[in-house]
Amino acid sequence: MQAGCHIYNSAPGDLNLVAELLRAGKLAALPTETVYGLAGDALNVASVKQIFAVKGRPFIDPLIVHVRDLLHAEELAEVNDRARLLAHAFWPGPLTIVLPRKAIVSDWVTASQSTVALRSPSHPVFKKLLELTGLALAAPSANPFGYISPTRAAHVQKILGDRIECIVDGGACHHGVESTIVDLSSDQVCILRPGPIGVDAIAAVLGEPVTPVKRSPRGQTEAQLAPGMLIRHYSPRTPAHLVDTFPEGKGSSSAWVFLKHPSVSELESAILAGAQAFWLSESGDVAEMMQNVYDLLHNLDSGGFSAIFVQRPSARLPGSEALIDRLTRACC
Numbered sequence: 001m002q003a004g005c006h007i008y009n010s011a012p013g014d015l016n017l018v019a020e021l022l023r024a025g026k027l028a029a030l031p032t033e034t035v036y037g038l039a040g041d042a043l044n045v046a047s048v049k050q051i052f053a054v055k056g057r058p059f060i061d062p063l064i065v066h067v068r069d070l071l072h073a074e075e076l077a078e079v080n081d082r083a084r085l086l087a088h089a090f091w092p093g094p095l096t097i098v099l100p101r102k103a104i105v106s107d108w109v110t111a112s113q114s115t116v117a118l119r120s121p122s123h124p125v126f127k128k129l130l131e132l133t134g135l136a137l138a139a140p141s142a143n144p145f146g147y148i149s150p151t152r153a154a155h156v157q158k159i160l161g162d163r164i165e166c167i168v169d170g171g172a173c174h175h176g177v178e179s180t181i182v183d184l185s186s187d188q189v190c191i192l193r194p195g196p197i198g199v200d201a202i203a204a205v206l207g208e209p210v211t212p213v214k215r216s217p218r219g220q221t222e223a224q225l226a227p228g229m230l231i232r233h234y235s236p237r238t239p240a241h242l243v244d245t246f247p248e249g250k251g252s253s254s255a256w257v258f259l260k261h262p263s264v265s266e267l268e269s270a271i272l273a274g275a276q277a278f279w280l281s282e283s284g285d286v287a288e289m290m291q292n293v294y295d296l297l298h299n300l301d302s303g304g305f306s307a308i309f310v311q312r313p314s315a316r317l318p319g320s321e322a323l324i325d326r327l328t329r330a331c332c
């Protein structure tokens, strides 16, 4: 453990201490059901600025604010009927809703936009801390800006342990990729970021069409091209490539990442190419792939490989939108 960074667990005594730290304006890395977040009091400008400083995140990239429930959301945003429908269906859970903000929310959180992004997480540790503190907690992923998001306390310790005071270890994150973000601040419902909750599920609850994330030829979403948004990476430091066919050249110490357990002939090809084989799931289950993707990338990035090659998922694979999105950004 790095000097100064304390690892707490989810015992009540530990959570009371962490709640005190958060109430005092300090930051804590906390587990959520998506990825680990770096949490601080969303209404305390000093805490919010500290989140940006620790992550090296540009101030033009707005934060998601975590709330207990819909009632709590109403303190911060103009909640509309669509938001009520989605919150009833998916909160607490991995859905972030963008809404017109109320004056209580500062420009620092929203990157001066007139909207705020809200989510009510389901992880028991995060929920308990929302309850104990009574605060709304701003919490972007607990990683240096642009690096792979953490899905285990050990990832946070490795990448931010020398910059933060405490981490709560709540085990491995259930979903393993960041929340779905839906923009409900204008007439047209639009997905800003694909995630564990699919476009179809959102459209079904709303009973109306939803605009899926649109991509430019270079892979940016429209939202990321709009003012205040950024091209995002989530990338390992090791060069990473998304491939349809693994490269056959010999002599390199590369990692080949298959989507599911490789066949004997696939394993032989890897050995012949001087590569080590890994896989994201045993059977080809997309939820399992998402759960494992960042964990594996963290491990491979510390593994001394010269390159990481990842098998490209088919766009026809049901539920693969968020996985393809994150892999595309990690491998560019």
Ligand code: AMP
Pocket: 061, 062, 063, 064, 098, 110, 113, 115, 116, 117, 139, 140, 141, 178, 181, 192, 229
């Ligand atoms: P993360 O870094 O995973 O916490 O994700 C935060 C992302 O949420 C930002 O990079 C934006 O893409 C999105 N976001 C946050 N606030 C807003 C907002 N007010 N309007 C649109 N998107 C937002």
Ligand code: MG
Pocket: 140, 141, 149
């Ligand atoms: Mg992030």
